[in-house]
Amino acid sequence: MKKLLIIMLAFAFSMNADAQVLLTCTTNSHTTTRDTLNNVDEAVFVTPVNAINDIVGGAFTLQVYKTEISGTSNVNFVVEGSLDGTNWVRVHGTPGADGINCDTLLLADAAGLVTGKFNVRPGSMKVAYTVTHYTGAGRFTRIRVRAITAGTQSVIITQPRLLKNTF
Numbered sequence: 001m002k003k004l005l006i007i008m009l010a011f012a013f014s015m016n017a018d019a020q021v022l023l024t025c026t027t028n029s030h031t032t033t034r035d036t037l038n039n040v041d042e043a044v045f046v047t048p049v050n051a052i053n054d055i056v057g058g059a060f061t062l063q064v065y066k067t068e069i070s071g072t073s074n075v076n077f078v079v080e081g082s083l084d085g086t087n088w089v090r091v092h093g094t095p096g097a098d099g100i101n102c103d104t105l106l107l108a109d110a111a112g113l114v115t116g117k118f119n120v121r122p123g124s125m126k127v128a129y130t131v132t133h134y135t136g137a138g139r140f141t142r143i144r145v146r147a148i149t150a151g152t153q154s155v156i157i158t159q160p161r162l163l164k165n166t167f
Contacts, residue, residue, distance in 0.1 A: 021051045021162040023145060033159040036069070037149045045160050046144040049085070052162065053141060061163040062118040064145060066107050071153030077105045077160075078148065079118050081140030088144060091120055113158075
């Protein structure tokens with residue numbers, strides 16, 4: 001009986017071991033896990049090659065993080081997908097800035113660490129400006145997040161996480 005319990009626990013932990021994928025910074029950064037943006041700037045974070053091939057339906061949640069150092073740190077996060085790692089398109093193709101079935105998430109000025117989430121659910125709908133839009137989200141082999149700042153500020157963008165099997 002103990003052996004069966006140990007095997008079941010090992011199986012449960014192995015299923016959750018790959019439940020998240022960390023995106024790597026590919027822009028002018030001192031580290032691959034975070035980037036400091038000053039004034040008008042952009043950082044790009046990308047999933048590793050083959051890291052999301054097991055997401056069969058194309059649905060996932062993406063968490064993004066920003067920490068304000070100084071100024072007014074409004075950061076727009078834009079989620080894009082690619083099949084080849086070269087040609088990128090917006091995942092949903094729908095308007096909005098709340099990250100729910102749309103391509104943009106605005107994290108407005110706030111002191112300290114602020115967390116935001118994108119929900120990507122193919123076939124979902126989004127109502128924006130009294131118009132219903134159906135998301136064009138599909139399956140991609142790579143996902144990237146662009147963090148775009150404007151104005152006068154300094155902000156740290158910490159490594160985004162793609163959460164699989166969260167629905």
